[in-house]
Amino acid sequence: MKAAARIFQALADPTRRQILQELEGGELSAGEIVSRFSISAPAISRHLSILETAALVSQRREGNRIYYDLEPETLAGTLGDFLSAVCPTQIVQRRQIKKRRTS
Amino acid sequence: MKAAARIFQALADPTRRQILQELEGGELSAGEIVSRFSISAPAISRHLSILETAALVSQRREGNRIYYDLEPETLAGTLGDFLSAVCPTQIVQRRQIKKRRTS
DNA sequence: TTACTAATTAACTAATGTGTTAAATTGTGA
DNA sequence: TCACAATTTAACACATTAGTTAATTAGTAA
Secondary structure, three states, rough: HHHHHHHHHHHHHHHHHHHHHHHHHEEHHHHHHHHHHOOOOHHHHHHHHHHHOOEEEEEEEEEEEEEEEEEEHHHHHHHHHHHHHHHOEEEEEEEOOOOOOOO | HHHHHHHHHOOOHHHHHHHHHHHHHEEHHHHHOOOOOOOOEEEHHHHHHHHHHHOOOOEEEEEEEEEEOOHHHHHHHHHHHHHHHHHOEEEEEEEEEOOOOOO
């Protein structure tokens, strides 16, 4: 499946869109994400797997926990490309922000 | 269902995304759209109905034909809002283009 | 009215998606 | 090793989706 197709399909589910919004504040473990929703851990796990396959989030294991982090460039890139293709008159301009130095 | 949910769900299907791209060049009748795909007219008709319910396209009847036109503001508005909510660091700026006078 | 064209709606099938509970995996620490 | 915690995978049920063909609606024109 094409990358854009995976991404749009991932964005079709409201729970997955909400997960992305929760991650806007920074990375969260799978369990922390589960605690913010009222569905089971396996259901969330599958949503996370779909988001990861679409490269909308990335995974990092730390001991027992698996932390998920947003990949904002995937989202902004795909939506921006689609907007450019479908409504080039409504120009979408993406401003790249300097990465904050970590540590 | 919420407007954004309808829109993201509409965008999940590759045929519907392609229809939006075909409409980028200007309005088309249902039949003209059908001729650009290899699926049946009823299938296209249903896709158009979903796009219209999501306000991504508008309908106009002219005699026998029904013409469909893109509603670019719905698309740009929804995707822009979502990007702002999920990756506010990647600022998305929408530049409104003056409408061309018709006739 | 009748015939014709454009398009939609109806009825159905096959595939996909999303949730559940139970079982398996992976890592930590006594 | 054993027990425990965090998470994923497996197996299943149910709802939704997207396609098909057949039937219906709506408009044009003889």
